[in-house]
Amino acid sequence: MSRLAKIATPLVLGGAALLAGMHQWESQELTVYADKLAGGLPTYCSGRTFPPRPVGERLTRAQCDEVDAQTATEYGRAILACIPADRLDQNSFDAMTLFAINVGKAGACGSRAAQLLRAGQREAGCRALATGPDGRPVWSYAGGVFVRGLQNRRQYEANWCLTLAQESAP
Template identity: 45%
Template sequence: MSLRNKIVAGVLVLCSGTLTAFLGDWEGNGQNVVYADKLAGGLPTVCKGITRHTSPDPVVVGDYWSAARCDQVEQMVIQKGQLQLADCITNQQVGQNTFDALSSHAHNVGVPGTCASRAVGLINAGRIADGCQALAWAADGKTPVWAFVTNAQGKKVLVRGLHARRLAEADLCRAGL
């Protein structure tokens, strides 16, 4: 059964309660006023990480989004991303927690980045625990990954909050293995 078929059959849930709570912790609960996300170069962001790249509606700094509008757009954006993500995961042994962790990663860095990641490569190769570890650490096990931004001087700088998120995704990914 393909991962997409597991979703259709209800074995894996789109927009699970675990995922939405996780995203709320890391993207912001009740973030109803559009703000310029400094870590994303000032990209207008609202709700649980909704941007112009994912929203069907304009995302303009200073605009107010109701809780109902946030819920509606978040569910649509998360589900769309998860369906795209499901197409690049070939290991049928992926459980809900691993899928939710990969979904959070994809929500933050983009589905193409997650699908091309070492983490997904390891998971698809049947090495789920190693793939979970790769969400936060390079192959050497010491160097953080997916936790850097480029500063005004063009240097890559580690953002401790992003690395904390990657560690939390790795923990969620391993939960239940």
């Protein structure tokens, strides 16, 4: 099948691979905590900050599973609103959604990565998740300080994005 046909495959919102990626990078925190990298913003489940919840509140695994599924769908829709679906395959879509969950919808949609993907420059767009035109890390700073864990996540997202999704045989 041609590359174009692979990219034109319908995308799955909030699929199992995306949820696994969320849990890998965000972990699933059942107790609301003040996220140091986000200036103390109350954070829960797999990185959710809105609607706000009081620090120390405890959620059940089932509640967080529901919150995470809603988050994945909500942020996936935001990506589809700023990058045409025919410019994405499942892996680039999931990687961009995971990126958006971390940097915000506006950050992801306004990013150089999104601009390149919209322009049909898939490989360059995927690479732009982790590095700038000069090869330096991007989206890997908190409070102006480089955070190795954020760069590791950006590399994961870029590599995931670069891997063309394989269609299942009928």
